[in-house]
Amino acid sequence: MPLPVPVLPEGVDPAWLPPAAFRSVGGRRTLIRGSGPLVETVHGEVADACRRFGGRVVRGAEPGDGAYDLVLDLGVHDLGDEDYTVAREGGTTTVTAFGGRGLLYGLFHLVRLGEAAFSGAWTPKTHRPALTLRMLDHWDNVAVHPVMGQVERGYAGGSLFWEDGRARDELDRVRAYGRLLAACGINALSVNNVNVHATEARLLTDRLDEVAAIAGALRPYGVRTHLSVSFASPVMLGGLPTADPLDEAVRGWWAEATRRVYEAIPDFGGYVVKADSEGQPGPFAYGRSHAEGANLLAAALEPFGGTVHWRAFVYDHRQDWRDRTTDRARAAYDHFVPLDGEFADHAVLQVKHGPMDFQVREPVSPLIGAMPRTRLAVELQVTQEYTGQQRHTCWLGPMWSEVLRFRIQQGSTVGESARGGLVAVSNVGDDPFWTGHPLAQANLYTFGRLAWQPDAEPGAVLDEWIALTFPDAPARLADGLHAVLDGSWRTYEKYTAPLGVGFMVQPGHHYGPSVEGYEYSPWGTYHFADRDGIGVERGVTGGTGFAGQYGTPWAELYESPKTCPDELLLFFHHVPYGHVLKSGKTVVQHIYDTHFEGVEEVEEARAVWASLAGLVDPARHARVTERYEEQLRSAREWRDQVNSYFFRASGVPDERGRRIH
């Protein structure tokens, strides 16, 4: 039986799967062959499209029947579960796949192609994801947290999954969400916050049925469900006196708990663990290593094919700002590199892409290149915690692409090193536009597509998103959307913390400027600005030694202010305000110039958006317009506070005599 396409609740935006995106497929005669649950999903998709656009769909007829424009064919080739081959010959387009997910991804491939999927002739081409795990982490709390709210670092309303302290009864929207994820290639999802509080810990045991219900809603679109668990579960939930990973009773407890999880959710993906990090429990309490901690859970998951994602975000969050020898940037490398080779096969070490915390500009984490005998997953942040909180337009495709294409070691890129997958913190909530800012949908879509193909051109992915989301867009609209999004990350960088120094946000919620907000804090996030200069000395000579954690050529390049790229200069070096950048500008003049430019670019983007009124549906246009008003207000605040701060500190007037307060 074909599975009906999930029904979007009234008023919810279809995002990148509006009905019109299916016009080309829906107008054709399609043959589907093969069986299995995901074939029913594919059948349901094609049938729904045909109902709208006049085509028809048949199951199981003989191949080679010239009466079909499209054949979706499962099981004839020896491909991976997610791979598919597309070809076109004699007026028939064919997708062949070995697994149900491959067939589904092949269908969405044709949807992206639109009319081009049905013209000309092409030789067979096989598509396969570069990374087998393409995952979203939802930092959703079941019980609303008094400070962090329901979705930690969420800017799009409440949780899609949890409401009133339990899993939602009505999961249509979750089904529709799974469909959106499949259409951009995401195949795994963790349903709760990595900071696991008391209520959420119980999802592993007596509230497992709620997780199973969500998993059931995501499964038809090939998205496997993962769960964030507390390392202290054997104590919190099992009543054991210890959570020591070498304790036999603890190992037995995890084995039994995991067995029950797979009983309820046979395709369960595995656990996500934030241990010994920002107050979460972990193996350090028992004098055990993080490898011993991770391997405990890997051993419980291995019989069922599951994986533990063990986060490498371990650092001292009670640092003394007076102590300049401690460097948070070094922490993940210092903690984990000595453990290379000790992690079990079913353990994946999940590493943030930068050494700090999802700033608008950071170097790539040196840990990614330094653990060749460990499966690493790279973690990105789609939710815009430090990049405008979905009130600012900030399309992160170019940043992620730079990271993924960065050659971190021996010719390997980050994308190639991420053998354990690409993971991102989700930016989605129960907002009608899914992401609060409608244009922030582009970030989620881009993440999925880059996870599938890390060396993809981000600009092409952006255009793909535009074409799907606005299927009948005139060129002026498509060009306008491309224009306001394409440079928005660099614009955001311009008006916020300069030259890679990071932070300068308001403490706690992290929105808006506070140049000294984290300067005397315990969080290890300092810029050391004084009347003479600014920046963190992280060289091997005279610094914290962080630059030495890189291999060739990066260690040498970053070591000296002469060779360090401008955009990372203050991350690696403390320099006088008069230091001349490769651009020929002094640091302080660069700060002034970029902050004036950043605001001007927001003004321009706002004007472009205004000019698109009438080409975009009114609700969406109004929502984005309102966000641009706030972005502009906030960007001006950033400009004025940052410029004033550095003018007050340096005493250097702006060369161009602009108003600095």
Added chain:
Amino acid sequence: MPLPVPVLPEGVDPAWLPPAAFRSVGGRRTLIRGSGPLVETVHGEVADACRRFGGRVVRGAEPGDGAYDLVLDLGVHDLGDEDYTVAREGGTTTVTAFGGRGLLYGLFHLVRLGEAAFSGAWTPKTHRPALTLRMLDHWDNVAVHPVMGQVERGYAGGSLFWEDGRARDELDRVRAYGRLLAACGINALSVNNVNVHATEARLLTDRLDEVAAIAGALRPYGVRTHLSVSFASPVMLGGLPTADPLDEAVRGWWAEATRRVYEAIPDFGGYVVKADSEGQPGPFAYGRSHAEGANLLAAALEPFGGTVHWRAFVYDHRQDWRDRTTDRARAAYDHFVPLDGEFADHAVLQVKHGPMDFQVREPVSPLIGAMPRTRLAVELQVTQEYTGQQRHTCWLGPMWSEVLRFRIQQGSTVGESARGGLVAVSNVGDDPFWTGHPLAQANLYTFGRLAWQPDAEPGAVLDEWIALTFPDAPARLADGLHAVLDGSWRTYEKYTAPLGVGFMVQPGHHYGPSVEGYEYSPWGTYHFADRDGIGVERGVTGGTGFAGQYGTPWAELYESPKTCPDELLLFFHHVPYGHVLKSGKTVVQHIYDTHFEGVEEVEEARAVWASLAGLVDPARHARVTERYEEQLRSAREWRDQVNSYFFRASGVPDERGRRIH
């Protein structure tokens, strides 16, 4: 029938009324004459003391009977309701009063005197309060506020009055609280936060019975109950389309609501209103003046003898930090002085003692000297919002005394100008020690006594508090307590914001240092520090003109950095770091020195306190010890952050070469 003394719940500290404080009275033969409810309270007090210490008490016998050591005599002289005359002749001490409160205050006067009340002979002396209204404002919320908690700016647990969203059923502790207040002379109390939220607004109407219950518990000790109300009540509660103070229906609504209040609480004190301030509704919305707003409520209260306390805390809390022409310090004067003479008799304008907001050092508000035709109440803050939040020992007696004795106009002190009374924000909650920090009880006691006698020597009041609270204290304990409290305000000033500049606290909760925390905020609280200097230019020439709001000689003194007192220099002037103070030190060296000294003084106080172990009950000693640990940690943080900030900004090394980070 004598009223039994309220029973303290198990584990609650007796504060300044421990049983032993009544030893002298309780061992005597006492005659009480007169009738009325407060005479029963007095009788209950004496009877309770006699039960403990072997004396006896008789009602209504003939006067002049030599068999009595003490005669408490109501109604024979034509004194004010609160006045009392004490005399001693022929071995009998006599208190005569015209009103019940006078008799009660006379009794507590003797309690303070202890054995001295029963020795020698004295000619009659009449005591009367300098101020008729001596009031505490409780910023207690009925419904716990998601950000501000139950008690706004409260540091002593939850509310004494409200629990689980309604008035407490059990009011014994409220009775005991009224008794403590009477013993230091406080006679009025407002039971809810001046920021009146939706739940609390209803106390005026359908939840009036809860207020009446509290009023009933406070009444036996002569404390009248007041209520904070929302100016928008006619709209919020009455369903009227407007709250315009000149609208007849609005006036009628207030008249009727007030009539019902007096029906339930015949001795109701009146309303407290925060209008057009930090988001609260007010008359500005209707184009009316604050006098028109206040007079609306005064008219409703007048038939019953009640008063409206109208707060003068009106300023622009959405100020643009870039705009240096707006000065929050000016706001109250600018708003209210033009209205002098327009306020009705039953309206009292309640003015914070300083022009900003309860900083550790501010000049006296010039408004206090500038409205001779208006009844002013002066507002102090006993709760230590900006002075260590009852984690730091900071006895505010000397600061309040300086304020109250300050000659603001034509030879009149602030204490003399406060014809509408002295009001303070309470520092009390349901903590077993009432005030969180046990030594913070001294602040509440001192406030009450200074409200009775604004020109009292604060050091003598402190010793009075020590003698009552620790009735059998050896000299070493009394001296130690005096030592750690007496200079604690100046110590706190030393290690926090320097030279009157104020703020530099962490935004929101206001605890701990953040030199730039409010520098680019909308709150109007700036210091304008840059690489060259610091301070706010508030002179008439070249400044905001604030200094010109004062009369002679203050306007002239404050106008020039040469004559401005050191401790207020940065409040009134922006000066270079090298500016030489009257002390002979430069500003920056003064900052370094005071911050090192402040921490040393905390270390000394902590050592003194440690030496008192064994002389103080263990629970109290432990609580204070724990607070000193935190105070010392926090003071060091203040020292290091402030010193580092100014060293980074100025580049001037410490003359004495001490470690600055």
